[in-house]
Amino acid sequence: MAHWLVKSEPDVYSFSDLTRDGRTTWDGVRNHAAAIHLKAMKEGEEAFFYHSNEGKAVVGIARVVKTAFPDMSDPAGRFVAVEFAPVRAFPKEVGLAVIKADPVLGKMEMIRQNRLSVSPVSDAEWARMLKLAGG
């Protein structure tokens, strides 16, 4: 099972919005590298939910409930969307400063390519993040 990280600006769509909605369509991704990751997601796989700009922290976990399908918001029909459901909020948010300072998490794809909105997370990174999040 692969793991992922997705970014969202919380004033656009936050983790609490996802918790309220129960599930959501993750569309609007307009970057091919990110789209490749969306296409690779399998049902049931989990993703860290990161708040960009405001918050700048990983705040919880979402689960893929529908694999890639055409993004209806893309007029050219080239990009794809998936659907996520909430799994749980972290007991403790893991802030960007903590992530960057951590020897394991500091090497994550989201740090290396900071504009990438969907990125893969290794098993070691996943486990480390959960530990810092308080279990």
Added chain:
DNA sequence: GCCAACGTTGGC
């Protein structure tokens, strides 16, 4: 096919 200009994202 190259590359400069430009737009977008996201951290600071």
Added chain:
DNA sequence: GCCAACGTTGGC
């Protein structure tokens, strides 16, 4: 508000 990174566009 500024700037770095980087993807996209368009002229040649």
